[in-house]
Amino acid sequence: MYICMDIGGTAIKYGTADANGVLITQDAMPTEALSHGGPGIVQKVCHIVESLRGDAAEGVAISTAGMVDTASCTITYALPSSIPNYTGTNWRTVIEGRFSLPCSVENDVNCAALGELWKGAGKGAKSLFAITVGTSIGGCLIVDGHVVHGTSASAGEIAYMRVPSGRLHENCSATRLVKDVERTKALPEGSLDGKQVFALLDEGDASAKDAVEALIASLADAITNIVCVANPDCIILGGGIMAREAVLRPLLEARLRERLVPSVYGATKVAFAATQNTAGMLGALYHFLQEHRVHS
Template sequence: MILCFDIGGTSIKYGLAHDPGNELVFAARFETPTEAKRLRGPGIEQKLLSLIGELRGQYAVEGVAISTAGMVDAQTGAIVYANENIPEYTGRNLKTAVERAFGLPCAVENDVNAAALGEYAYGAGRGCGSMLCLTVGTGIGGAVVLDGKIWHGSANSAGEIGYMLVNGKPFQDQAATSALVSRVRKRIGEELDGRQIFDRAKAGDTVCADAIGAMCDVLAQGVANCLCVLDPGMVVLGGGIMAQRSYLRPLLMERLQRHANPYILAHTTLAFAELGNDAGMAGAYYLLKH
């Protein structure tokens, strides 16, 4: 069994997994608050070690696989950059800490990269040679899988497409779920979440429907730009809002046909993430096993 972790600013999800028949199966799952502001980076590292120690006494743990917020040097396991959501996380080395404490092999990867690997190995991207994965939430994260490996880039920041400019503004400022919520609030003066906006749009609310359409248009422009550079076999869209796939697919395809090079688009499959909250742990598991 591999002990898998997904460390975010709000919670730490973890579980014991194996992959009989190339299907990832969790024998046990757990979740605990990260307490990032209180514990800070050093305290989170100690919390991780404590959790491993507890479970190692109950299960036959063969290794530890970690998906985490922050930019990660996947070779060394060091957190090379983390924002204020997890103070004092930059510079922590979870791989070294785990291996020294327990003598277990350990792999560490950025959460978006790990989610992309998880979808590639066990989800929507199975059998695909190259894949671009977008995670749409408060911001927009991206990851590129080439021949079964994450393309990290020279600064371990490849795939940070949320920062690229579309119409002269950062992509994520216009196409993330937070942008959709802001767009609706400015029009109607109400604070609705993504689910409520889609519910209203399906019920005939033209303001919400127009806001979703505007979001899809910018998303399509961003994806079209990425297709020109990467020419991936598949684009996988993840994040909570992408659970609305039946509503979003026709909108996105119509706009991709408008914005993307038709020859490239004809050789690219648009898919939606399948693994949900397990994607990060699944990708970390795959990374450790391979």
């Protein structure tokens, strides 16, 4: 039995699973990142491990926000405005030192991609690129079952990609979508959220339609760049906004058909994430099993 965690800025999802990726228990607690910072997260995680380990725990698999050195299990950088005093946290020292349990740590977007590869929409793919569209936008390239980290462990950081409309983070995120609609409708900042924007879209609101189409255009530009460079079997789309597949798929496919050579468009599968809220925990476990060479 393995203890799995997915540490985000808002919540820590956690549970136990067997080596086949079957979740036995699941729960969550608020991260309280801004009020307690990194030390508070460490305290919460230790409390979770203590409560779940019993005599059967074989390891702790962690998915986390922030940039991660997977070899040392260290958070190399976390945005202070999101999780203060988290940079430098060494989870191996914390977990192995206190509980004598092996651990592994990987970035949350990478874990979500691994979860989709193992149990979700990417099952069976030899290569895939996973994209999460939320407050910002993140990405992960997987080849032959392993995350491609790159020289500085920043492969897949598509938020910094340049597309015709500018930097991708500034043009393809829930934040930009909401702000565009608020500005067009002359509403104060913070008046809307993503769900409300899509509710307006369902009602035929022109400002919501224009904002969603602009987001999809930037996303299609990014996917085109990714496909031209990596040519993966599959593009997997996740994150809160991408839950609206029925609305977004036709728009995205139309844009991609315009941008990609027909043979490339036809060979590239576009899938929407299937594992939802469990992707991070499942991916963390898959990474642990890889790191510790456990056969599932």
